[in-house]
Amino acid sequence: MTITRPRSRRQTRRIDGLHKPAGTFHARVEKVGPEHFGIVSVDCAKARCKWMLADFFGNVIIPPVEVDNNRRALNAAIEQLRHAIQDQQLHDVIVAIERTGRYHRIMQRACQAAGLDTRIVHPFATKQFRLPQNPGVKTDDTDLAAIHLAAVNGFALIEAALDDTWQTLRLLERHRRDLVRKSTRLRCQAREHLESAFPGYAACFADLWLRELAWPLIRDFASATELLNAGLAGLGQHLQRAGVRFQRRTLQTILAWAEQAAPPDVAAAQHRRIALDLYADFLRKHQEIRAIERDLARCLAATPYVLLLSFPGINVVSASEFAGEMGPPTHYANPRAITGRAGLRPSRYQSDRIDRPNGPLVRCCNHSLRAAILGIADNLITCNHHFNILAERWRAAGKDPRHTRVKVGSRFCRIAFHMVVGGQVFRHPAIQGRHYILDKLTAFHREHDTAAPALLADLQAAIAHLPKKEYHAEAAPLAEELQRIQDGRRRGPQLLANILPIVLAKLGVVPLQSKASGETDPR
Secondary structure, three states, rough: OOOOOOOOOOOOOOOOOOOOOHHHHHHHHHHHHHHHEEEEEEEEOOOOEEEEEEOOOOOOEEEEEEOOOOHHHHHHHHHHHHHHHOOOOOOOEEEEOOOOOOOOHHHHHHHOOOOEEEEOHHHHHHHHOOOOOOOOOOOOOHHHHHHHHHHOOOOOOOOOOOOHHHHHHHHHHHHHHHHHHHHHHHHHHHHHHHHHOOOHHHHHHOOOOOOOHHHHHHHHOOOOOHHHHHHHHHHHHHHHHHHHOOOOHHHHHHHHHHHHHOOOOOHHHHHHHHHHHHHHHHHHHHHHHHHHHHHHHHHHHHHHHHHHHHHOOHHHHHHHHHHHHHHHHHHHHOHHOOOOOOOOEEEEEOOOOOOOOOOOOOOOOOOOHHHHHHHHHHHHHHHHHHHHHHHHHHHOOOOHHHHHHHHHHHHHHHHHHHHHHHOOOOOOOOOOHHHHHHHHHHHHHHHOOOOOHHHHHHHHHHHOOHHHEEEHHHHHHHHHHHHHHHHOOOOOOOOOOHHHHHHHHHHHOOOOOOOOOOOOOOO
């Protein structure tokens, strides 16, 4: 019998303070006194920065000073600041640096190395505090005053530090995303020029870009007429000499197109040349993407986010993007901290009796993290049966597709938080079964032609994050794969035959040895 519990009414949260929780330091001000608490405001640029020291009340101690972005000038500025702190008897000091691309990192590292409490002020906060006092005036000095006001009001925030592992993962996944966008742009441009030189040729192939047959014919035959004159036998012999695999029916499709092909555009030879150059650039980008994806798998295996591979519908790339934008899971107190940072909540407008609580998604957020979560939501709706059924149900109810993506993304964040922080594999009452992490990693590396030592290192790194009670379950598909290899049912190079016994031994499972041919059963 199901026991129903009364739902507790959600209480409105009382406003206890008017400051950002991560930026408040007023308890420290009360302890030492406002006149003995210093705030260093820093406005950064590419070649130099400008800084100012004032107490909590805004009384300027050191007026704005320019500092070049080099070691000698920065050391001199830190020494000047130390003397001022001692002379003015400042018992506590923070440094508030306005975030400016990456140029603020130089001053930030110098202040952190000096042992100063260094915080970051968003340019949006600086602008909002500058405009009321100095409308229409934007100078470095007015920015410094606005940075000071933003810090006093709690908008100088503590930035979570990332070590080399997390920073590498973030850089790689963002670089991959940039290469994918460039690759997509190259394909669009190449296809446009190809249609000008060979109208309708692309329709002969299901996949124009990764089919080995499509582009060699474009390179070696200048027009549809030349293809038609070569004939079926001539095209076959040409491709055989070039070492290109093909099927006879594909050549027949190409010749049927060539017989009916429309005339090309003016300057078709130049369109063909440009299309081939763009295709060569695309191939280079494709190889770079594959290499980066191998590195992403290596970085992912070294983090607890590798447990997300047990989630049906999530693979190495999507898990790596989510992990790179999230950073260490210890930075998040609960799942709402994830959705809050990603801005997966509606904006609200309320004034007097007007209240619009369900506006569009908030604009101030980490857009990269939001994109990673919503990308995973798309994958889950497509590849995960549970979320696919939910999406169909919400669509039938008339829900906006954007609402569905946000709902699925929010549910994923809740599940992912408990998996990564709790060190658990995927468990969901509505979904039967889960994917196997080591099996999915092995398949990914097999598709990317990863070297055997790198594959073994990734598998061993992933095992370190697996719960020990899951070792036997993770070993089952690997043992089956090893048995298929030993039985001769797997074609091609079998480097896994040397890797899988090591991995199974790491999991505490001894693989069964295949029975030699002709051996009698002792039973």
